Amino acid sequence: MNRLRGLLCAMPLAIALQAAALAPVKLGLQIRQRSLASGETGDMTIQLLDSANQPAAASKPMHIALQARLSSGKVLGIGAVDFAAGESTKHVSRSMPATGLMYVWAKNPEMLPGGQFVNVREESKVAPSLPSELHASRPLPQITLRYSPQRNFLADGKDAANVEAFLVGDISSYPQDVRLNIFDSSHALTPTPLTIPAGQPFGEASVTSTTPGTVSVEFLGSSPSAAFQGDKALNISFVPPITHVRLEASPPSISLVDLADVLVTLTDEGGRTLSPGTPRKVGLALTLGRGHLSSQEVTIPAGQIQARATFVPESPGTVTIEAHTDNLATVGTQFQVGVPFALLLCSAIGGALGGFLTQRTRRKIDRYRVPIGIVTGFIFYWGCIFLGLANIGRAFILNPLSAGVLSAIGGWLQTKVFNVVWGAVRAPQKAT
Numbered sequence: 503m504n505r506l507r508g509l510l511c512a513m514p515l516a517i518a519l520q521a522a523a524l525a526p527v528k529l530g531l532q533i534r535q536r537s538l539a540s541g542e543t544g545d546m547t548i549q550l551l552d553s554a555n556q557p558a559a560a561s562k563p564m565h566i567a568l569q570a571r572l573s574s575g576k577v578l579g580i581g582a583v584d585f586a587a588g589e590s591t592k593h594v595s596r597s598m599p600a601t602g603l604m605y606v607w608a609k610n611p612e613m614l615p616g617g618q619f620v621n622v623r624e625e626s627k628v629a630p631s632l633p634s635e636l637h638a639s640r641p642l643p644q645i646t647l648r649y650s651p652q653r654n655f656l657a658d659g660k661d662a663a664n665v666e667a668f669l670v671g672d673i674s675s676y677p678q679d680v681r682l683n684i685f686d687s688s689h690a691l692t693p694t695p696l697t698i699p700a701g702q703p704f705g706e707a708s709v710t711s712t713t714p715g716t717v718s719v720e721f722l723g724s725s726p727s728a729a730f731q732g733d734k735a736l737n738i739s740f741v742p743p744i745t746h747v748r749l750e751a752s753p754p755s756i757s758l759v760d761l762a763d764v765l766v767t768l769t770d771e772g773g774r775t776l777s778p779g780t781p782r783k784v785g786l787a788l789t790l791g792r793g794h795l796s797s798q799e800v801t802i803p804a805g806q807i808q809a810r811a812t813f814v815p816e817s818p819g820t821v822t823i824e825a826h827t828d829n830l831a832t833v834g835t836q837f838q839v840g841v842p843f844a845l846l847l848c849s850a851i852g853g854a855l856g857g858f859l860t861q862r863t864r865r866k867i868d869r870y871r872v873p874i875g876i877v878t879g880f881i882f883y884w885g886c887i888f889l890g891l892a893n894i895g896r897a898f899i900l901n902p903l904s905a906g907v908l909s910a911i912g913g914w915l916q917t918k919v920f921n922v923v924w925g926a927v928r929a930p931q932k933a934t
Contacts, residue, residue, distance in 0.1 A: 603670060647719075685718070793821060851906055
C-alpha cells in the first residue's frame, strides 16, 4: 500500500516533467532556397521545437517576429508569423530586402531564436553554367564560412550549430565538389569533410557538445583551392542546457502575518537544477492578489543554483506571481494568503487575561479593563510582529503561545501601549 501511495504521489511530478519536456523551447527557421536571385521570394518554414528538436505545439497564442541582418550589419524586419494555441508549424514566403549574404531569423522573447543564412545575388552577376569542356577555364571558387542560428547553444548533445560554407562572388555553383579542410576543436563536426556539392551554392555540417564552453571551427584550406572571404575561424558558444524556469513559493500557503520566499531556479528538460554559466537575471511580477515583492528582479549568479525574493501580503486571497527571463517561457506560481484566526483568538484571550490581571493588581475596579485589554493586547502584538517591539525572532512571535503571552502584556499595559507603539513608530524618523 505504501508503495502504491508513493507511485500515485510521484505521478503528478512525472506528468509535469513530461509536459515541460514537450513544451516549445526554441524556434526553427528553414529557408528552402539558400541561394536566391534578386527579387525572388524565399519559402520559409517556421517551427516551434522542444529540447529534442521535435515540433511542439504552442500552449498559447504566440507572435514570432521575422528579421534579416544584412552584410552591412543593418537589421530589417520582414514581417511576422502568429501561432495559435496547438499549432507548431507555419509556412510563409518572404522577399529578401537586399542582396548579398544575409542572416534571416525568427525570434520570440520566450524562446531561443532560430535562423539561417541566405545568399541573394544580383541577377546580372550570376554566371551561366559552362559546358563541361570549359571546366578547366572556370575561375576558382570563393568561399565564406558562417554558423546558424546566431546564438548560444545548449550543451545537451542535441542542440546543433549548423556550420555553413557558401560560394560567393561571381559564381553561384561549381562543377565539382569543393571539399573543405576544417579544424574542429570538439571533434564532433559531422559530416567531415564539409563539402559543397557540385552544382550547389553551399554545403553544411553540424556540431554539438555536451560540455559548456567554446567550440572553434577554422577553415584551413580546400580542394580545389579557393579564395576565402571573412573570418576563417568561428567560435561557437555552448552553455549549460537550461530550458525552463522553476518558480516556487515557500511555504505554499501563508497568513497575513507571514512572509513567503519566492524561489527561482533554472532547470533542464528533466527538471534537474542547473547553474548558469553567466549571471542570469529573472524578472518577477505580481499578477494576482495584493502584496509587495522585495525585488522586481533577481539575479542567479554564475555557479549558483537559486535566487529568491520575499513576498509580504497585504490582503487575504489567491496570489499569483510570474517569472520571466530571456529566451525561456514565462512561468507562474500560485498560493493562498489566509486570515490568522488562531493567532487572533490567542491574542484576544491573552489581551483579556492581561486586562483582568490589572484589576487584581490595582485598587480601582474598572469593568472596561478586560475589553480594553483585548484591544491593547492586539495592538501590542501587532507592534511585536511589524515594529520589532519584541526582539525574540519572528518564528517565536508567530507561535500561538507567544501570541497569548505578548497580548497579555499589552492587555496589562492598557492604554500605555499607545506610548510604546508610538515611540517605535517615531524611532526610524528620528534616525533619519
